[in-house]
Amino acid sequence: MEIIVSVKQIQDPEIPPVKFKLDAESMRVIPPEGIPPVMNPYDEQAVELALRLKDKYGGKITVLTIHSETTSSIIKHALAMGADEGIVLADQAFEGSDSFSTAYILSQAIQKIKDYDLLFFGRQAADWDEGLVGSIVAENLGLPLVTLAERVDIMKGKLKVKRVTLDGYQVFTVPTPAVVTVSNEVGQPRLPSGWGIISASQKQIPVWGASDIEADPSQIGAAAARRKLVKLFVPVREKKCEIIEGKTTAEASIKLADRLRKAGVI
Protein backbone atom coordinates (compact mmCIF):
# COMPACT_ATOMS: atom_id res chain seq x y z
CA MET A 1 0.00 0.00 0.00
CA GLU A 2 1.54 3.28 -1.14
CA ILE A 3 0.20 6.16 0.95
CA ILE A 4 0.80 9.87 0.51
CA VAL A 5 -0.02 12.06 3.52
CA SER A 6 -0.30 15.82 3.02
CA VAL A 7 0.62 17.77 6.13
CA LYS A 8 0.65 21.43 7.15
CA GLN A 9 2.67 23.41 9.64
CA ILE A 10 0.58 25.70 11.82
CA GLN A 11 0.79 27.74 14.98
CA ASP A 12 0.24 25.50 18.02
CA PRO A 13 -3.57 25.40 18.40
CA GLU A 14 -3.32 24.38 22.05
CA ILE A 15 -1.92 27.73 23.20
CA PRO A 16 -3.95 29.42 25.93
CA PRO A 17 -6.36 32.01 24.48
CA VAL A 18 -4.55 34.84 26.32
CA LYS A 19 -1.48 34.19 24.16
CA PHE A 20 -3.44 34.47 20.93
CA LYS A 21 -2.62 37.79 19.23
CA LEU A 22 -3.33 39.18 15.83
CA ASP A 23 -2.59 42.29 13.85
CA ALA A 24 -5.93 43.55 12.57
CA GLU A 25 -4.26 45.98 10.16
CA SER A 26 -2.30 43.36 8.22
CA MET A 27 -4.93 40.68 9.02
CA ARG A 28 -2.27 38.32 10.24
CA VAL A 29 -1.96 36.18 13.34
CA ILE A 30 1.17 36.99 15.35
CA PRO A 31 3.08 33.81 16.25
CA PRO A 32 3.20 33.44 20.05
CA GLU A 33 6.64 34.04 21.48
CA GLY A 34 8.61 31.00 22.58
CA ILE A 35 6.03 28.50 21.29
CA PRO A 36 7.27 26.72 18.16
CA PRO A 37 4.87 25.90 15.31
CA VAL A 38 3.65 22.31 15.08
CA MET A 39 2.25 19.85 12.59
CA ASN A 40 -1.52 20.33 12.34
CA PRO A 41 -2.75 17.80 14.94
CA TYR A 42 -5.32 16.30 12.54
CA ASP A 43 -2.52 15.77 9.98
CA GLU A 44 -0.41 14.08 12.64
CA GLN A 45 -3.34 11.74 13.22
CA ALA A 46 -3.43 11.10 9.44
CA VAL A 47 0.26 10.13 9.61
CA GLU A 48 -0.59 7.86 12.57
CA LEU A 49 -3.39 6.12 10.65
CA ALA A 50 -1.06 5.67 7.66
CA LEU A 51 1.54 4.09 9.95
CA ARG A 52 -1.07 1.70 11.38
CA LEU A 53 -1.92 0.60 7.83
CA LYS A 54 1.76 0.15 7.02
CA ASP A 55 2.28 -1.85 10.23
CA LYS A 56 -0.52 -4.16 9.19
CA TYR A 57 -0.19 -4.42 5.43
CA GLY A 58 3.30 -3.13 4.62
CA GLY A 59 4.03 -0.50 1.99
CA LYS A 60 5.46 2.98 1.81
CA ILE A 61 4.44 6.34 3.26
CA THR A 62 5.39 9.65 1.63
CA VAL A 63 4.68 12.92 3.43
CA LEU A 64 4.12 16.09 1.49
CA THR A 65 3.97 19.70 2.63
CA ILE A 66 3.79 23.16 1.15
CA HIS A 67 6.12 25.41 3.08
CA SER A 68 7.65 28.83 2.82
CA GLU A 69 11.13 27.45 3.50
CA THR A 70 13.02 24.59 1.92
CA THR A 71 13.45 22.68 5.17
CA SER A 72 10.54 21.50 7.21
CA SER A 73 10.60 20.33 10.82
CA ILE A 74 7.19 18.69 10.47
CA ILE A 75 8.40 16.50 7.58
CA LYS A 76 11.34 15.47 9.80
CA HIS A 77 8.84 14.72 12.57
CA ALA A 78 6.70 12.53 10.28
CA LEU A 79 9.83 10.68 9.09
CA ALA A 80 10.89 10.17 12.70
CA MET A 81 7.42 8.73 13.45
CA GLY A 82 8.08 6.16 10.72
CA ALA A 83 7.15 7.66 7.34
CA ASP A 84 9.53 6.64 4.54
CA GLU A 85 9.93 9.71 2.37
CA GLY A 86 9.25 13.41 2.53
CA ILE A 87 8.90 16.13 -0.05
CA VAL A 88 8.75 19.89 0.52
CA LEU A 89 6.91 22.04 -2.00
CA ALA A 90 8.46 25.48 -1.77
CA ASP A 91 8.19 28.36 -4.21
CA GLN A 92 7.48 32.06 -3.81
CA ALA A 93 4.79 31.62 -6.43
CA PHE A 94 2.83 29.49 -3.92
CA GLU A 95 2.51 32.35 -1.40
CA GLY A 96 -1.02 33.54 -0.74
CA SER A 97 -2.64 30.45 -2.26
CA ASP A 98 -6.20 29.70 -1.16
CA SER A 99 -7.58 26.19 -0.57
CA PHE A 100 -8.23 25.64 -4.28
CA SER A 101 -4.69 26.65 -5.25
CA THR A 102 -3.25 24.62 -2.38
CA ALA A 103 -5.22 21.59 -3.55
CA TYR A 104 -4.03 22.24 -7.11
CA ILE A 105 -0.36 22.39 -6.01
CA LEU A 106 -0.73 19.17 -4.01
CA SER A 107 -2.60 17.47 -6.89
CA GLN A 108 0.24 18.35 -9.28
CA ALA A 109 2.85 17.00 -6.85
CA ILE A 110 0.81 13.83 -6.25
CA GLN A 111 0.58 13.24 -10.00
CA LYS A 112 4.34 13.64 -10.23
CA ILE A 113 4.82 11.00 -7.49
CA LYS A 114 2.49 8.89 -9.65
CA ASP A 115 2.40 5.61 -7.70
CA TYR A 116 -0.12 5.76 -4.88
CA ASP A 117 -3.10 3.82 -3.55
CA LEU A 118 -4.25 6.15 -0.84
CA LEU A 119 -4.10 9.90 -0.19
CA PHE A 120 -4.47 10.93 3.42
CA PHE A 121 -5.32 14.38 4.77
CA GLY A 122 -6.24 15.66 8.24
CA ARG A 123 -9.96 16.44 8.53
CA GLN A 124 -9.16 20.17 8.66
CA ALA A 125 -6.27 22.47 9.52
CA ALA A 126 -6.58 23.81 13.05
CA ASP A 127 -5.78 27.35 11.91
CA TRP A 128 -8.44 28.24 9.33
CA ASP A 129 -10.67 25.32 10.33
CA GLU A 130 -12.21 24.71 6.92
CA GLY A 131 -11.61 21.12 5.86
CA LEU A 132 -11.47 21.77 2.12
CA VAL A 133 -8.13 20.73 0.65
CA GLY A 134 -8.41 16.93 0.77
CA SER A 135 -11.86 16.98 -0.80
CA ILE A 136 -10.77 19.33 -3.58
CA VAL A 137 -7.76 17.12 -4.36
CA ALA A 138 -10.19 14.17 -4.69
CA GLU A 139 -12.24 16.19 -7.16
CA ASN A 140 -9.13 17.36 -9.08
CA LEU A 141 -7.89 13.80 -9.49
CA GLY A 142 -11.34 12.26 -9.99
CA LEU A 143 -10.94 9.92 -7.02
CA PRO A 144 -13.46 8.53 -4.55
CA LEU A 145 -13.47 10.32 -1.20
CA VAL A 146 -14.36 9.40 2.35
CA THR A 147 -14.16 12.20 4.92
CA LEU A 148 -13.81 12.08 8.73
CA ALA A 149 -12.34 8.59 8.86
CA GLU A 150 -11.55 6.85 12.13
CA ARG A 151 -10.39 3.53 10.73
CA VAL A 152 -9.28 2.09 7.38
CA ASP A 153 -8.94 -1.60 6.49
CA ILE A 154 -8.19 -3.44 3.28
CA MET A 155 -10.88 -5.88 2.25
CA LYS A 156 -10.69 -7.89 -0.99
CA GLY A 157 -8.52 -5.29 -2.66
CA LYS A 158 -10.85 -2.46 -1.65
CA LEU A 159 -10.70 -0.04 1.25
CA LYS A 160 -13.18 -0.35 4.04
CA VAL A 161 -13.46 3.02 5.77
CA LYS A 162 -15.27 3.85 9.00
CA ARG A 163 -16.52 7.43 8.97
CA VAL A 164 -17.42 9.22 12.18
CA THR A 165 -20.79 10.96 12.31
CA LEU A 166 -22.29 13.12 15.02
CA ASP A 167 -24.30 10.32 16.57
CA GLY A 168 -22.65 7.17 15.27
CA TYR A 169 -20.71 6.04 12.24
CA GLN A 170 -20.91 4.93 8.62
CA VAL A 171 -18.93 2.28 6.78
CA PHE A 172 -17.92 2.75 3.15
CA THR A 173 -16.06 0.62 0.65
CA VAL A 174 -14.05 2.39 -2.02
CA PRO A 175 -11.71 1.17 -4.75
CA THR A 176 -8.13 2.45 -4.77
CA PRO A 177 -6.71 4.92 -5.38
CA ALA A 178 -8.85 6.96 -3.01
CA VAL A 179 -8.75 10.05 -0.82
CA VAL A 180 -9.47 9.79 2.90
CA THR A 181 -9.59 12.65 5.40
CA VAL A 182 -8.78 11.56 8.92
CA SER A 183 -10.67 12.57 12.07
CA ASN A 184 -9.42 13.04 15.63
CA GLU A 185 -11.11 9.82 16.81
CA VAL A 186 -7.95 8.06 15.54
CA GLY A 187 -6.47 9.03 18.91
CA GLN A 188 -2.97 9.86 20.06
CA PRO A 189 -0.29 9.73 17.37
CA ARG A 190 2.84 7.74 18.26
CA LEU A 191 5.97 9.48 19.47
CA PRO A 192 9.10 9.26 17.30
CA SER A 193 11.53 6.57 18.44
CA GLY A 194 15.22 7.30 19.03
CA TRP A 195 16.09 5.26 15.98
CA GLY A 196 13.38 7.07 14.00
CA ILE A 197 14.90 10.44 14.85
CA ILE A 198 18.39 9.29 13.80
CA SER A 199 17.23 7.78 10.52
CA ALA A 200 15.04 10.81 9.75
CA SER A 201 18.00 13.16 10.19
CA GLN A 202 19.91 11.21 7.54
CA LYS A 203 17.17 11.28 4.92
CA GLN A 204 17.34 13.57 1.92
CA ILE A 205 14.18 15.63 1.55
CA PRO A 206 13.72 16.86 -2.02
CA VAL A 207 12.33 20.36 -2.61
CA TRP A 208 10.01 20.88 -5.55
CA GLY A 209 9.15 24.30 -6.97
CA ALA A 210 6.32 25.37 -9.27
CA SER A 211 8.17 24.30 -12.42
CA ASP A 212 9.03 20.86 -10.98
CA ILE A 213 5.33 20.06 -10.67
CA GLU A 214 4.42 21.87 -13.90
CA ALA A 215 2.09 24.23 -12.07
CA ASP A 216 0.05 26.59 -14.22
CA PRO A 217 0.93 30.08 -12.87
CA SER A 218 -2.67 31.24 -13.30
CA GLN A 219 -3.84 28.59 -10.81
CA ILE A 220 -1.58 29.49 -7.89
CA GLY A 221 -0.76 32.31 -5.50
CA ALA A 222 -2.83 35.19 -4.18
CA ALA A 223 -4.01 36.30 -7.63
CA ALA A 224 -5.80 32.99 -8.19
CA ALA A 225 -7.72 33.14 -4.89
CA ARG A 226 -11.49 32.83 -5.23
CA ARG A 227 -12.11 34.90 -2.14
CA LYS A 228 -10.37 37.64 -0.21
CA LEU A 229 -9.89 38.08 3.52
CA VAL A 230 -11.38 41.49 4.36
CA LYS A 231 -11.30 41.41 8.16
CA LEU A 232 -9.73 39.39 10.95
CA PHE A 233 -10.60 40.14 14.57
CA VAL A 234 -10.77 38.71 18.05
CA PRO A 235 -14.42 38.63 19.15
CA VAL A 236 -15.16 40.73 22.22
CA ARG A 237 -16.52 38.78 25.14
CA GLU A 238 -18.97 40.91 27.00
CA LYS A 239 -19.82 38.43 29.68
CA LYS A 240 -18.92 39.10 33.25
CA CYS A 241 -18.73 36.06 35.43
CA GLU A 242 -20.32 36.23 38.88
CA ILE A 243 -18.09 34.12 41.09
CA ILE A 244 -20.09 32.60 43.93
CA GLU A 245 -18.06 32.41 47.10
CA GLY A 246 -18.47 30.64 50.40
CA LYS A 247 -16.49 29.47 53.41
CA THR A 248 -16.26 26.11 51.71
CA THR A 249 -16.79 24.96 48.15
CA ALA A 250 -19.84 23.05 49.40
CA GLU A 251 -21.33 26.25 50.84
CA ALA A 252 -20.64 28.15 47.65
CA SER A 253 -22.39 25.49 45.62
CA ILE A 254 -25.54 25.74 47.78
CA LYS A 255 -25.52 29.50 47.15
CA LEU A 256 -25.03 28.80 43.44
CA ALA A 257 -28.14 26.63 43.35
CA ASP A 258 -30.13 29.41 45.05
CA ARG A 259 -28.71 31.98 42.64
CA LEU A 260 -29.63 29.87 39.62
CA ARG A 261 -33.13 29.39 41.03
CA LYS A 262 -33.45 33.17 41.40
CA ALA A 263 -32.21 33.64 37.84
CA GLY A 264 -34.93 31.25 36.75
CA VAL A 265 -32.72 28.69 35.05
CA ILE A 266 -33.46 25.78 37.39
Added chain:
Amino acid sequence: MTKELITVGRKLSHNPSQPLSLLLIGQDTQEAAHEAASLGIDVWVVDDISFAESPPERYVALISAICQQETPSLILLGQTDMGRDIAPRLAARLGASVCMDCVELAIDPDNKSLLQSKPVYGGNAIAVWASANHNPQVVTMRPRVAKPAEPTSRKGKIAPLTVELDDSTIKSKLLKTAKEEVKGIRLEEAKVIVTGGGGIGGREGFQLLEELSQILGGAIGVSRVPCDEGWMPASLEIGQTGHTVSPELYIAVGISGAPQHLAGCSGSKCIVAINKNPEAHIFKEADFGIVGDYREALPSFIEKCKALLSISDSE
Protein backbone atom coordinates in the same frame (compact mmCIF):
# COMPACT_ATOMS: atom_id res chain seq x y z
CA MET B 1 -31.06 23.01 10.46
CA THR B 2 -33.04 23.42 7.22
CA LYS B 3 -35.36 25.93 8.89
CA GLU B 4 -32.32 27.89 10.08
CA LEU B 5 -30.95 27.94 6.54
CA ILE B 6 -34.27 29.34 5.29
CA THR B 7 -33.93 32.21 7.76
CA VAL B 8 -30.36 32.89 6.60
CA GLY B 9 -31.31 32.69 2.93
CA ARG B 10 -34.37 34.91 3.35
CA LYS B 11 -32.26 37.68 4.88
CA LEU B 12 -30.16 37.72 1.70
CA SER B 13 -32.81 37.31 -0.98
CA HIS B 14 -34.84 40.47 -0.54
CA ASN B 15 -35.30 41.25 -4.16
CA PRO B 16 -37.51 39.09 -6.40
CA SER B 17 -34.76 38.59 -8.97
CA GLN B 18 -32.99 36.46 -6.41
CA PRO B 19 -35.60 33.99 -5.21
CA LEU B 20 -34.93 31.52 -2.45
CA SER B 21 -35.74 27.87 -3.06
CA LEU B 22 -35.36 24.70 -1.09
CA LEU B 23 -33.94 21.57 -2.67
CA LEU B 24 -35.46 18.48 -1.12
CA ILE B 25 -33.95 15.13 -2.06
CA GLY B 26 -35.31 11.83 -0.80
CA GLN B 27 -38.19 9.40 -0.84
CA ASP B 28 -41.66 10.05 0.58
CA THR B 29 -40.87 13.73 0.99
CA GLN B 30 -44.47 14.96 0.61
CA GLU B 31 -44.93 15.88 4.23
CA ALA B 32 -41.57 17.64 4.46
CA ALA B 33 -42.29 19.51 1.21
CA HIS B 34 -45.63 20.80 2.54
CA GLU B 35 -44.06 21.83 5.81
CA ALA B 36 -41.36 23.75 3.94
CA ALA B 37 -43.95 25.36 1.63
CA SER B 38 -45.85 26.58 4.69
CA LEU B 39 -42.71 28.53 5.62
CA GLY B 40 -43.19 30.49 2.41
CA ILE B 41 -40.40 28.93 0.42
CA ASP B 42 -40.61 27.34 -3.04
CA VAL B 43 -39.58 23.71 -2.95
CA TRP B 44 -37.89 21.60 -5.60
CA VAL B 45 -38.44 17.95 -4.94
CA VAL B 46 -36.10 15.32 -6.30
CA ASP B 47 -37.40 11.81 -5.81
CA ASP B 48 -34.29 9.86 -4.91
CA ILE B 49 -32.78 7.84 -2.11
CA SER B 50 -31.96 9.86 0.96
CA PHE B 51 -28.55 10.88 2.21
CA ALA B 52 -28.58 8.32 4.98
CA GLU B 53 -28.68 5.59 2.35
CA SER B 54 -26.38 6.94 -0.34
CA PRO B 55 -22.70 7.80 -0.45
CA PRO B 56 -21.99 11.55 -0.31
CA GLU B 57 -20.32 11.23 -3.71
CA ARG B 58 -23.71 10.45 -5.22
CA TYR B 59 -25.23 13.49 -3.54
CA VAL B 60 -22.47 15.69 -4.95
CA ALA B 61 -23.23 14.39 -8.44
CA LEU B 62 -26.95 14.97 -7.97
CA ILE B 63 -26.72 18.48 -6.53
CA SER B 64 -24.10 19.64 -9.02
CA ALA B 65 -26.27 18.41 -11.90
CA ILE B 66 -29.18 20.41 -10.48
CA CYS B 67 -27.00 23.48 -9.95
CA GLN B 68 -25.83 23.36 -13.55
CA GLN B 69 -29.48 23.21 -14.60
CA GLU B 70 -30.86 25.89 -12.27
CA THR B 71 -27.72 28.08 -11.85
CA PRO B 72 -28.18 29.36 -8.29
CA SER B 73 -25.80 32.09 -7.18
CA LEU B 74 -25.63 30.85 -3.60
CA ILE B 75 -25.91 27.30 -2.30
CA LEU B 76 -26.51 27.06 1.45
CA LEU B 77 -25.90 23.93 3.47
CA GLY B 78 -25.56 23.18 7.17
CA GLN B 79 -22.20 22.41 8.76
CA THR B 80 -23.49 18.88 9.43
CA ASP B 81 -22.22 15.37 8.71
CA MET B 82 -23.57 15.85 5.20
CA GLY B 83 -22.61 19.49 4.66
CA ARG B 84 -19.03 19.04 5.82
CA ASP B 85 -18.58 16.25 3.33
CA ILE B 86 -20.32 17.46 0.21
CA ALA B 87 -19.82 21.25 0.26
CA PRO B 88 -16.07 21.26 -0.57
CA ARG B 89 -16.37 18.75 -3.37
CA LEU B 90 -19.52 20.37 -4.74
CA ALA B 91 -17.73 23.73 -4.84
CA ALA B 92 -14.75 22.19 -6.62
CA ARG B 93 -16.99 20.57 -9.21
CA LEU B 94 -18.95 23.77 -9.85
CA GLY B 95 -15.85 25.97 -9.94
CA ALA B 96 -17.44 27.84 -7.05
CA SER B 97 -16.08 29.74 -4.10
CA VAL B 98 -16.68 28.08 -0.73
CA CYS B 99 -16.72 28.99 2.95
CA MET B 100 -17.27 26.45 5.71
CA ASP B 101 -18.86 26.85 9.14
CA CYS B 102 -20.10 30.44 8.74
CA VAL B 103 -21.79 32.25 11.59
CA GLU B 104 -22.98 35.26 9.60
CA LEU B 105 -23.63 36.23 5.99
CA ALA B 106 -24.12 39.77 4.75
CA ILE B 107 -24.05 41.69 1.50
CA ASP B 108 -21.39 44.38 1.21
CA PRO B 109 -23.42 47.57 0.58
CA ASP B 110 -20.68 49.02 -1.66
CA ASN B 111 -19.79 46.26 -4.08
CA LYS B 112 -22.58 43.75 -3.41
CA SER B 113 -20.16 40.94 -2.68
CA LEU B 114 -21.14 38.29 -0.16
CA LEU B 115 -19.38 38.74 3.18
CA GLN B 116 -18.86 35.46 5.01
CA SER B 117 -17.90 35.46 8.68
CA LYS B 118 -16.49 32.33 10.21
CA PRO B 119 -14.61 31.45 13.40
CA VAL B 120 -10.97 30.55 12.78
CA TYR B 121 -8.01 29.46 14.90
CA GLY B 122 -10.28 27.25 16.97
CA GLY B 123 -12.60 30.17 17.66
CA ASN B 124 -9.88 32.55 18.85
CA ALA B 125 -10.68 34.89 15.96
CA ILE B 126 -13.34 35.61 13.36
CA ALA B 127 -12.41 35.96 9.70
CA VAL B 128 -14.58 37.80 7.20
CA TRP B 129 -14.18 36.71 3.60
CA ALA B 130 -15.50 38.38 0.47
CA SER B 131 -15.89 36.42 -2.70
CA ALA B 132 -16.52 39.11 -5.24
CA ASN B 133 -18.21 38.15 -8.49
CA HIS B 134 -17.53 34.51 -8.01
CA ASN B 135 -20.67 32.64 -8.88
CA PRO B 136 -21.84 30.34 -7.63
CA GLN B 137 -20.87 30.33 -3.97
CA VAL B 138 -21.19 27.44 -1.59
CA VAL B 139 -21.56 28.19 2.12
CA THR B 140 -22.12 25.94 5.11
CA MET B 141 -23.70 27.55 8.16
CA ARG B 142 -22.87 26.58 11.73
CA PRO B 143 -25.97 25.07 13.40
CA ARG B 144 -27.94 27.31 15.78
CA VAL B 145 -26.66 30.69 14.64
CA ALA B 146 -30.02 31.55 13.06
CA LYS B 147 -33.57 31.13 14.34
CA PRO B 148 -35.65 28.47 12.58
CA ALA B 149 -38.05 29.97 10.02
CA GLU B 150 -41.71 30.28 11.12
CA PRO B 151 -44.79 29.58 9.00
CA THR B 152 -45.95 32.52 6.86
CA SER B 153 -49.20 33.46 5.14
CA ARG B 154 -47.58 32.94 1.74
CA LYS B 155 -47.43 29.33 0.69
CA GLY B 156 -44.48 28.23 -1.38
CA LYS B 157 -44.86 26.31 -4.64
CA ILE B 158 -43.82 22.67 -4.80
CA ALA B 159 -42.34 21.47 -8.08
CA PRO B 160 -40.76 18.18 -9.02
CA LEU B 161 -37.30 18.20 -10.52
CA THR B 162 -35.72 15.40 -12.47
CA VAL B 163 -32.04 14.81 -13.00
CA GLU B 164 -30.22 12.24 -15.01
CA LEU B 165 -27.52 10.52 -13.02
CA ASP B 166 -25.16 7.89 -14.32
CA ASP B 167 -24.75 5.63 -11.30
CA SER B 168 -21.78 3.85 -12.87
CA THR B 169 -19.69 6.97 -12.11
CA ILE B 170 -20.25 6.56 -8.36
CA LYS B 171 -17.26 4.65 -7.05
CA SER B 172 -17.87 4.57 -3.31
CA LYS B 173 -20.41 2.36 -1.64
CA LEU B 174 -22.16 2.92 1.66
CA LEU B 175 -22.29 -0.38 3.54
CA LYS B 176 -23.75 0.67 6.82
CA THR B 177 -25.03 3.65 8.80
CA ALA B 178 -25.05 3.07 12.55
CA LYS B 179 -26.54 5.29 15.19
CA GLU B 180 -25.36 5.03 18.72
CA GLU B 181 -28.19 4.65 21.21
CA VAL B 182 -28.70 7.92 23.00
CA LYS B 183 -29.82 7.47 26.57
CA GLY B 184 -32.32 10.16 27.47
CA ILE B 185 -32.49 13.50 25.74
CA ARG B 186 -30.53 14.39 22.60
CA LEU B 187 -27.92 17.06 23.23
CA GLU B 188 -29.36 19.40 20.60
CA GLU B 189 -32.77 19.30 22.29
CA ALA B 190 -31.69 19.39 25.92
CA LYS B 191 -32.67 22.43 28.00
CA VAL B 192 -29.94 21.65 30.51
CA ILE B 193 -26.54 20.14 29.73
CA VAL B 194 -23.96 19.09 32.30
CA THR B 195 -20.56 18.78 30.65
CA GLY B 196 -17.36 17.34 32.02
CA GLY B 197 -13.80 17.92 30.85
CA GLY B 198 -10.27 16.77 31.61
CA GLY B 199 -10.60 18.01 35.19
CA ILE B 200 -13.00 15.17 35.99
CA GLY B 201 -9.99 12.87 35.98
CA GLY B 202 -11.62 9.60 34.89
CA ARG B 203 -14.78 7.67 34.11
CA GLU B 204 -15.88 7.41 37.77
CA GLY B 205 -16.19 11.17 38.23
CA PHE B 206 -18.89 11.32 35.57
CA GLN B 207 -21.33 9.51 37.88
CA LEU B 208 -21.79 12.74 39.83
CA LEU B 209 -22.38 14.65 36.59
CA GLU B 210 -24.87 12.05 35.40
CA GLU B 211 -26.75 12.29 38.68
CA LEU B 212 -26.93 16.07 38.37
CA SER B 213 -28.08 15.99 34.76
CA GLN B 214 -30.85 13.56 35.69
CA ILE B 215 -32.09 15.76 38.49
CA LEU B 216 -32.19 18.77 36.22
CA GLY B 217 -33.83 16.77 33.44
CA GLY B 218 -30.90 17.40 31.16
CA ALA B 219 -28.29 15.61 29.10
CA ILE B 220 -24.64 14.87 29.64
CA GLY B 221 -21.88 16.18 27.42
CA VAL B 222 -18.10 16.05 27.31
CA SER B 223 -15.20 18.07 25.95
CA ARG B 224 -12.35 16.59 23.88
CA VAL B 225 -10.19 15.19 26.69
CA PRO B 226 -12.66 12.63 28.10
CA CYS B 227 -13.21 11.33 24.53
CA ASP B 228 -9.51 11.15 23.72
CA GLU B 229 -8.83 9.42 27.02
CA GLY B 230 -11.64 6.94 26.40
CA TRP B 231 -13.55 7.86 29.57
CA MET B 232 -16.70 8.74 27.66
CA PRO B 233 -18.02 8.05 24.11
CA ALA B 234 -17.05 10.49 21.37
CA SER B 235 -20.73 10.81 20.44
CA LEU B 236 -21.22 13.05 23.50
CA GLU B 237 -18.54 15.53 22.50
CA ILE B 238 -19.50 19.20 22.42
CA GLY B 239 -17.29 21.59 20.49
CA GLN B 240 -15.79 22.25 17.11
CA THR B 241 -15.46 18.55 16.23
CA GLY B 242 -18.68 17.52 17.97
CA HIS B 243 -22.15 18.82 18.77
CA THR B 244 -23.18 22.47 18.70
CA VAL B 245 -25.67 23.13 21.48
CA SER B 246 -27.57 26.09 22.93
CA PRO B 247 -29.40 24.99 26.08
CA GLU B 248 -30.96 27.28 28.69
CA LEU B 249 -28.38 26.14 31.22
CA TYR B 250 -24.89 24.79 30.52
CA ILE B 251 -22.92 23.55 33.49
CA ALA B 252 -19.23 23.12 32.61
CA VAL B 253 -17.38 21.04 35.17
CA GLY B 254 -13.60 20.67 35.08
CA ILE B 255 -13.46 22.32 31.68
CA SER B 256 -10.63 24.74 30.93
CA GLY B 257 -12.62 26.52 28.25
CA ALA B 258 -10.54 26.09 25.10
CA PRO B 259 -12.07 28.06 22.21
CA GLN B 260 -12.48 24.75 20.36
CA HIS B 261 -14.88 23.62 23.08
CA LEU B 262 -16.63 26.98 23.47
CA ALA B 263 -17.35 26.88 19.73
CA GLY B 264 -19.94 24.23 20.53
CA CYS B 265 -21.64 25.83 23.55
CA SER B 266 -21.24 29.61 23.44
CA GLY B 267 -24.85 29.95 22.29
CA SER B 268 -26.07 28.69 25.69
CA LYS B 269 -28.32 31.13 27.58
CA CYS B 270 -26.57 30.65 30.91
CA ILE B 271 -23.16 29.10 31.46
CA VAL B 272 -22.04 27.93 34.88
CA ALA B 273 -18.41 26.98 35.40
CA ILE B 274 -16.99 24.84 38.18
CA ASN B 275 -13.20 24.68 38.04
CA LYS B 276 -10.31 24.47 40.50
CA ASN B 277 -8.21 26.92 38.54
CA PRO B 278 -9.34 30.55 39.00
CA GLU B 279 -7.42 31.47 35.83
CA ALA B 280 -9.30 28.96 33.66
CA HIS B 281 -10.55 30.57 30.46
CA ILE B 282 -14.04 29.15 31.03
CA PHE B 283 -14.67 31.88 33.65
CA LYS B 284 -14.37 34.46 30.87
CA GLU B 285 -17.33 32.84 29.09
CA ALA B 286 -19.40 31.88 32.10
CA ASP B 287 -22.23 33.79 33.78
CA PHE B 288 -21.73 32.13 37.15
CA GLY B 289 -18.73 30.34 38.55
CA ILE B 290 -17.38 28.43 41.46
CA VAL B 291 -13.66 28.15 42.00
CA GLY B 292 -13.18 24.80 43.65
CA ASP B 293 -13.04 21.05 43.35
CA TYR B 294 -16.11 19.56 41.70
CA ARG B 295 -15.96 16.62 44.10
CA GLU B 296 -16.75 19.03 46.91
CA ALA B 297 -19.10 21.23 44.94
CA LEU B 298 -21.38 18.77 43.19
CA PRO B 299 -22.71 16.67 46.10
CA SER B 300 -24.10 19.69 47.97
CA PHE B 301 -25.18 21.34 44.71
CA ILE B 302 -27.11 18.18 43.84
CA GLU B 303 -28.75 18.07 47.28
CA LYS B 304 -29.74 21.73 47.07
CA CYS B 305 -31.15 21.28 43.57
CA LYS B 306 -33.19 18.31 44.77
CA ALA B 307 -34.58 20.41 47.60
CA LEU B 308 -35.38 23.33 45.29
CA LEU B 309 -37.06 21.08 42.78
CA SER B 310 -38.78 19.11 45.57
CA ILE B 311 -37.29 15.83 44.51
CA SER B 312 -37.24 13.37 47.36
CA ASP B 313 -34.66 10.66 47.56
CA SER B 314 -37.29 7.96 47.32
CA GLU B 315 -38.27 9.03 43.82
